[in-house]
Amino acid sequence: MDDAVSPASVAVLEILDRDGQVRQAHVVTAWPLRIGRAIDNDVVLSDPHVAAHHLSVAGDAGGLALQVGETYNGVLAGARRLRSGEQLRLVEDAAPGEWTVGRTRLRLRLPSQPLPAELPLAAAATRARRYGPVVAALVALLLALAFNTWLETDPDNLGRALGGMLLATGMGIAIWCGAWSLLSKTFTRQTYFGWHLKVFLLASLAWLVCDNLPDLLGFALSWPWISDFGFVATYAVGAAALYFHLLAVEPARPRLLRGVALVAFGVGVGLSLWFNHQRSDRLGAELYMSHLFPPALRLARPVAADTFVDGLAPLQAVLDKRAKEPPRGDDGDDSDEE
Numbered sequence: 237m238d239d240a241v242s243p244a245s246v247a248v249l250e251i252l253d254r255d256g257q258v259r260q261a262h263v264v265t266a267w268p269l270r271i272g273r274a275i276d277n278d279v280v281l282s283d284p285h286v287a288a289h290h291l292s293v294a295g296d297a298g299g300l301a302l303q304v305g306e307t308y309n310g311v312l313a314g315a316r317r318l319r320s321g322e323q324l325r326l327v328e329d330a331a332p333g334e335w336t337v338g339r340t341r342l343r344l345r346l347p348s349q350p351l352p353a354e355l356p357l358a359a360a361a362t363r364a365r366r367y368g369p370v371v372a373a374l375v376a377l378l379l380a381l382a383f384n385t386w387l388e389t390d391p392d393n394l395g396r397a398l399g400g401m402l403l404a405t406g407m408g409i410a411i412w413c414g415a416w417s418l419l420s421k422t423f424t425r426q427t428y429f430g431w432h433l434k435v436f437l438l439a440s441l442a443w444l445v446c447d448n449l450p451d452l453l454g455f456a457l458s459w460p461w462i463s464d465f466g467f468v469a470t471y472a473v474g475a476a477a478l479y480f481h482l483l484a485v486e487p488a489r490p491r492l493l494r495g496v497a498l499v500a501f502g503v504g505v506g507l508s509l510w511f512n513h514q515r516s517d518r519l520g521a522e523l524y525m526s527h528l529f530p531p532a533l534r535l536a537r538p539v540a541a542d543t544f545v546d547g548l549a550p551l552q553a554v555l556d557k558r559a560k561e562p563p564r565g566d567d568g569d570d571s572d573e574e
Contacts, residue, residue, distance in 0.1 A: 246346075246347070247346050249262045249342060250262075252341040252342070255423065267293065268292045269293040271337065281338070283338040284338070287307035287308070289305040290307050291337065301325050302318070302333075303323050304321060305320065308320075311337055312337075329349065332344060332345045332349050370433060370434055377441055378405065381401055412432075413436055420484045424487065439473055439474070446469035446470045447470055450463045452529060452533065455527060455528065456534055456536065461520070463521075463522060463527065475498065475501035479494060482496065482497075
């Protein structure tokens with residue numbers, strides 16, 4: 237679509253899709269600009285939620301102003317809803333103003349407003365720039381998974397385990413990225429498969445780091461609380477991946493998507509803390525630090541045996557109290573039992 241403004245034009249009014257893409261563009265040659273469903277408007281909208289003469293944009297000595305006409309639904313300008321009869325002054329040297337009229341999104345572009353730089357076509361980029369980061373992330377992910385498989389598998393079954401890992405990884409990538417691409421195609425008419433693949437690979441690598449690094453730091457520094465609450469970092473990675481996946485589905489609402497990701501993070505962490513407390517009366521995920529690494533990675537100074545034993549003394553009272561408590565689900569009354 238050619239959005240070039242002729243010398244006699246004073247603005248361009250664009251009608252946007254839900255994903256922010258321009259669907260129609262109307263050249264404005266003079267003020268006032270009248271918008272509504274009636275045929276005597278300068279721009280006629282077919283939205284049933286738009287009034288006959290919904291709004292107008294006019295210029296005066298103070299500049300341009302948006303005037304809301306007789307309408308029940310008003311005009312949504314950013315986070316502010318303008319009611320019937322209200323007026324909004326337009327800043328001519330700022331970013332183009334966007335308004336929601338009924339269920340129609342409008343954007344008014346003025347000659348004095350800054351024009352975004354031209355975006356390069358994806359096809360113009362070299363193959364190394366287009367596919368290099370994705371291939372590097374995929375290789376790094378496969379190497380990390382292969383290393384974990386090697387650590388957890390007997391040598392006799394290593395080949396079979398590696399084959400199963402590769403098959404599961406390939407199927408997981410295809411199903412996960414395919415589902416997100418289908419959502420993107422449904423809402424934006426583009427699949428964005430490469431975007432979803434990149435998000436999946438980078439999030440998987442970050443998740444592996446956040447899943448293993450707290451255990452290593454807890455062992456090296458004698459800080460068991462790091463591995464005890466390491467799941468918080470994994471939930472943060474999951475929330476970030478959710479945000480970037482959703483960004484390809486609903487690119488016009490990044491603030492809403494950030495809120496969704498934050499809510500998902502909070503719900504995930506809250507449920508994990510609750511389940512941990514229900515299971516072990518502790519908020520942490522582990523009763524003790526169960527991961528042992530090579531002694532060469534140990535950075536904390538060793539504790540003398542006598543000091544270690546003395547530090548266990550406060551646990552005696554707690555253990556004695558627990559020993560006297562009846563098991564959970566049993567009130568300790570055996571009078572009715574035969």
